[in-house]
Amino acid sequence: MSNQKKGAGNKRKSKSKTFYQVLTDAVNYYVENGWDSQRSLTEWSRKLRVAASREMPSDDAAKKHLTSVYRRLVIDGGALRDQPADGPKKVTLDKxxxxxxxxxxxxxFASANLIELNRSQAVEKTLQRFQGWVSSIPPDGVSDFDKRQHKSIFGKSVQDIDFISRRVAIDQGHKLASNVKYLLSIQGGAIAFRWHSNYRRPGYNFRPxxxxxxxxxxxxRGSWAVxxxxxxxxxxxxxEITAAGEEVYCSCQVFPIYAPQKLPIEFLTEKGKREFNRA
Ligand SMILES: [Zn+2]
Structure with a gap:
């Protein structure tokens, strides 16, 4: 509904076909006509590139997601809720x-760039697949099985672009949360971090x-306790290691520790053991 309204308000925009629509036209053209000439393939490829370049990648969703992560952690103070009682206080967060x-x-900024990059790669890949398919059409035309199959394959690669955008947004959101929590912990006087990997999560492609x-x-390094x-x-x-969330799609987390007493005994020196009565 709202899309139709927008289209009516902007006639110029509604006249141009989307990448997916042009792709559908192109596939239909070859399904009906079979392979004809190199020239028509070049022309279809050109039309597809034009349609792709006209469609600006939407980073609105990423922006919205990141802003909501920021609001939850910083404005609403959610970053403090993850901290232990001896951790940083509200004043540190505000500072x-x-x-x-x-x-x-x-x-x-990173999300917009990554989405654009992933999108042009996906468009190029789709074009390559399309050209490969057209070049392989047999002289007697496209079979019914081939028609159905290829339409669904091309449709999928276009949907992949939206999937990639969402994935980029979630990854950047995790990096944002991770860095906010790290900076807050260091300012609050953290002396150590305990690593947590989500390797048990079904379907998560964890790094060994x-x-x-x-x-x-x-x-x-350099904490008062050291x-x-x-x-x-x-x-x-x-x-000495990559930080939690630093590598692409890493959803590991770290939890700060503020007091030497909270560390296992093997971390304490003789002096530390005497100090905390843990001989
Ligand atoms: Zn990880």
Missing amino acids: LKPEFRKELDKRI DHKDRDDKIYLV EQGLIVPVYGYYD
């Missing part, structure tokens, strides 16, 4: 707002080395 805002802008990090604790010789790294420092 960091300009930095979080910058992080949000960065993620919106991230699964290995599950439940391991990585120390923050400086005072109370704790030592067992699995290394957090800056």
Whole structure:
């Protein structure tokens, strides 16, 4: 309904066919006529490229998703709810707002670029597949089976573009949340991070080395507890590994630790054990 209204208000826009519509026309043309000439294939390819370039990729959904992540964590203070009682306070969150805002802008910018990039790749791939299909049409025309099959394959690659956009938005949203929580934890005086991998989640394509990090604790370099010789790294420092959510589609998380007493005993030095009565 609302789409129709918009179309009526903007006649010029409604006149141009979408990439998918041109693709459908092109497939129908070859289904009816079979292969005719190199020239008509070049012409169809040109029309498809024009239709694709006219359609601006929609990064509105990504922007909306990222803004809602930002609002939940920063404006509504959700980032604090994930913190333990001895973690950072509201005043720390407020102080960091300009930095979080910058992080949000960065993620919106990255999303728009990634969606555009993925989209042009998907369009090129569809064009290649289309040209391959046309070139392989036998002299006696397209079989009924082939007609049905190819229409659905081309339709799928166009839908993939929307799927990729959503995936990019979710990934960038995770990176935003991860960086907000990291900055807040460091400002709040975190001395270590415990890694959590979602490898148990069905269908999640986890990285084996991230699964290995599950439940391991990585120390923050230069924290007061390290400086005072109370704790030592067992699995290394957090800056020696890729951060949670840093790699593409990584949905791992880290949970901050603020007190040496909360670390397993193997992290405490002799001095640390004496200090916290844990001999
Ligand atoms: Zn991961």
